[in-house]
Amino acid sequence: MKWSVYYSDDTVATSAEYTPFELPRRTDVQVIVQDNVNHGWVTRCGHDFYVWDDRGGGWRWWNATYSGLMQYLMKPGRKCVLFGYEIDKAQYNAIFNRARAEFGEKNGYENTERIP
Numbered sequence: 001m002k003w004s005v006y007y008s009d010d011t012v013a014t015s016a017e018y019t020p021f022e023l024p025r026r027t028d029v030q031v032i033v034q035d036n037v038n039h040g041w042v043t044r045c046g047h048d049f050y051v052w053d054d055r056g057g058g059w060r061w062w063n064a065t066y067s068g069l070m071q072y073l074m075k076p077g078r079k080c081v082l083f084g085y086e087i088d089k090a091q092y093n094a095i096f097n098r099a100r101a102e103f104g105e106k107n108g109y110e111n112t113e114r115i116p
Contacts, residue, residue: 001015001034001035001058001059001060002014002015002016002034002035003015003032003033003034003035003060003061004032004033004034004099004102004103005023005029005031005032005082006029006030006031006032006033006095006096006098006099007026007028007029007030008028008030008085008087008091008095009028010094010095010098020052020059020061020080021052021078021080023080023082026082026083027083027085028083028084028085028087029050029082029083029084029085030045030084030085030087030092030095030096031043031044031045031095031096031099032044032045032050032061032082033099033100033102033103034060034061036110038108038110039106039107039108039109039110039113040103040104040105040106040107040108041103041104041106042109042110042113043096043099043100043113043114044061044062044063045084045096045114046084046114047063047064047065047084048064048065048066048069048083048084049063049064049065049066049068049069049081049082049083049084050062050063050064050081050082050083050084051064051068051069051072051079051080051081051082052079052080052081053072061082063112064081069081096114
């Protein structure tokens with residue numbers, strides 16, 4: 001699964017460089033983009049927490065609320081949690097648009113995905 005994590009200082013960590021468990025632990029995730037069989041790729045953004053989990057269909061990043069994070073942490077096994085951070089809208093939009101551009105064309109959106 002190809003994915004990229006975009007941070008508020010415009011840096012990016014990718015699956016080509018890290019496993020989810022090797023990612024630098026930061027508290028300023030803005031956008032996660034990952035491969036998706038139905039749409040080419042999807043974004044995860046605008047949430048407080050992101051978790052690496054297999055909920056059927058393979059391992060990938062999921063958005064999590066606080067209660068969802070607690071449920072995730074109570075499950076057995078290794079855990080990987082990333083933390084979102086609210087920033088200025090113009091700065092966020094620039095990061096979001098860069099993330100979309102780097103993954104190229106797509107053929108639809110998930111119902112939970114932010115549509116530009």
